[in-house]
Amino acid sequence: xxxxxxxxxxxxxxxxxxxxxxxxxxxxxxxxxxxxxxxxxxxxxxxxxxxxxxxxxxxxxxxxxxxxxxxxxxxxxxxxxxxxxxxxxxxxxxxxxxxxxxxxxxxxxxxxxxxxxxxxxxxxxxxxxxxxxxxxxxxxxxxxxxxxxxxxxxxxxxxxxxxxxxxxxxxxxxxxxxxxxxxxxxxxxxxxxxxxxxxxxxxxxxxxxxxxxxxxxxxxxxxxxxxxxxxxxxxxxxxxxxxxxxxxxxxxxxxxxxxxxxxxx
Amino acid sequence: xxxxxxxxxxxxxxxxxxxxxxxxxxxxxxxxxxxxxxxxxxxxxxxxxxxxxxxxxxxxxxxxxxxxxxxxxxxxxxxxxxxxxxxxxxxxxxxxxxxxxxxxxxxxxxxxxxxxxxxxxxxxxxxxxxxxxxxxxxxxxxxxxxxxxxxxxxxxxxxxxxxxxxxxxxxxxxxxxxxxxxxxxxxxxxxxxx
Numbered sequence: 195x196x197x198x199x200x201x202x203x204x205x206x207x208x209x210x211x212x213x214x215x216x217x218x219x220x221x222x223x224x225x226x227x228x229x230x231x232x233x234x235x236x237x238x239x240x241x242x243x244x245x246x247x248x249x250x251x252x253x254x255x256x257x258x259x260x261x262x263x264x265x266x267x268x269x270x271x272x273x274x275x276x277x278x279x280x281x282x283x284x285x286x287x288x289x290x291x292x293x294x295x296x297x298x299x300x301x302x303x304x305x306x307x308x309x310x311x312x313x314x315x316x317x318x319x320x321x322x323x324x325x326x327x328x329x330x331x332x333x334x335x336x337x338x339x340x341x342x343x344x345x346x347x348x349x350x351x352x353x354x355x356x357x358x359x360x361x362x363x364x365x366x367x368x369x370x371x372x373x374x375x376x377x378x379x380x381x382x383x384x385x386x387x388x389x390x391x392x393x394x395x396x397x398x399x400x401x402x403x404x405x406x407x408x409x410x411x412x413x414x415x416x417x418x419x420x421x422x423x424x425x426x427x428x429x430x431x432x433x434x435x436x437x438x439x440x441x442x443x444x445x446x447x448x449x450x451x452x453x454x455x456x457x458x459x
Numbered sequence: 460x461x462x463x464x465x466x467x468x469x470x471x472x473x474x475x476x477x478x479x480x481x482x483x484x485x486x487x488x489x490x491x492x493x494x495x496x497x498x499x500x501x502x503x504x505x506x507x508x509x510x511x512x513x514x515x516x517x518x519x520x521x522x523x524x525x526x527x528x529x530x531x532x533x534x535x536x537x538x539x540x541x542x543x544x545x546x547x548x549x550x551x552x553x554x555x556x557x558x559x560x561x562x563x564x565x566x567x568x569x570x571x572x573x574x575x576x577x578x579x580x581x582x583x584x585x586x587x588x589x590x591x592x593x594x595x596x597x598x599x600x601x602x603x604x605x606x607x608x609x610x611x612x613x614x615x616x617x618x619x620x621x622x623x624x625x626x627x628x629x630x631x632x633x634x635x636x637x638x639x640x641x642x643x644x645x646x647x648x649x650x651x652x653x
Binding site (some may be wrong): 203221227263314316319322328330347351352353355356357359360361362364365369392393395396398399401402403404406407410411413414415417418422445 | 463466467468469470472473474475476477479480499502503504506518525526529530532539622630631632634635638639642646
């Protein structure tokens with residue numbers, strides 16, 4: 195649980211997908227989410243599925259991990275499928291079971307919509323499974339770079355995000371410490387009446403806020419003392435490098451989009 | 460002019476981390492459907508808005524939801540829940556920070572929290588009816604709900620839920636605020652002197 199809060203769903207690895215530039219991965223996933231909606235027949239859905247499953251296979255992430263991410267979605271998908279089969283009343287009749295009649299179009303629609311949903315979730319989880327949150331931040335900062343001309347403070351936003359990511363584990367440790375300290379003084383966090391529980395939460399939040407503000411002040415002072423003066427001319431510890439594989443993967447998505455446009459009915 | 464000073468955005472970053480953690484400690488309120496969850500993650504945003512101005516509060520709401528999307532993900536693949544949480548949070552904290560700025564007293568804070576709750580209830584009911592519920596049905600591929608059905612859901616669940624959530628947050632925030640007020644005033648004074 196605690197690990198999950200800090201690094202999200204990231205599964206460390208050295209696969210070709212892990213090593214892709216985060217910008218390339220962001221662009222690929224974003225493009226994929228858009229072009230999924232182009233598909234409207236068997237051929238186009240098959241192409242999309244092949245792409246997504248190849249992408250997942252190349253990441254070398256064990257199937258069980260991917261399934262764990264998809265588990266909450268499976269029920270929604272099944273529900274959607276059943277709903278479509280039940281509600282659509284077009285095309286030839288396939289089966290007649292008592293009062294329930296299943297139509298061909300219903301099954302078709304059900305499969306397509308569930309598949310679209312599954313593919314959407316699969317590709318977005320592939321991004322978070324193979325990319326650390328800090329890489330995602332760097333990638334977004336770099337991709338939104340051109341917006342700086344429109345005076346959007348991209349650098350500051352990315353730095354804030356990086357600071358948050360850095361402090362999530364620290365604050366979590368702090369929360370645990372405070373809870374233990376308050377429990378030692380007799381505060382009951384796990385039960386009690388509603389008003390008791392609210393009081394318990396306040397006894398946790400007060401020290402947590404004070405220490406957060408103190409940390410913020412210390413960090414800001416440290417940054418200013420070291421001459422931090424905004425994004426202008428700042429050099430970076432983590433450099434992004436666009437490689438040939440990134441171009442290849444990006445080209446594959448563009449090709450996929452073109453094929454979808456040609457094959458859709 | 461610089462968009463935001465170093466001290467402010469460092470604080471925003473750290474408060475967002477706190478808000479993200481508080482967001483994970485969410486819980487359903489018994490009579491409401493379990494996709495409506497309460498958490499205290501708007502409280503750090505409210506502190507940011509009061510100490511560093513409304514923009515800082517909005518940024519905490521934004522970052523908390525971006526973190527949640529990147530680290531936890533969304534069941535629909537598209538961050539509708541996060542967008543809804545962001546709008547609700549902003550609708551709650553902005554009135555509080557504006558009113559408290561005009562009337563910096565206990566009464567002003569109570570009035571602000573009441574106004575914030577009212578704004579959040581109003582905006583979330585309207586947006587759920589026109590945007591969020593239709594968006595969920597679109598991305599989940601479920602058949603669209605009819606207008607009266609959506610209206611019934613908004614009136615029977617979403618509206619009272621947001622009202623209850625607003626009151627709960629107001630109570631917890633008020634308790635916090637009364638304890639932290641001397642400290643906050645000292646901070647504000649120090650900031651003016653600097």
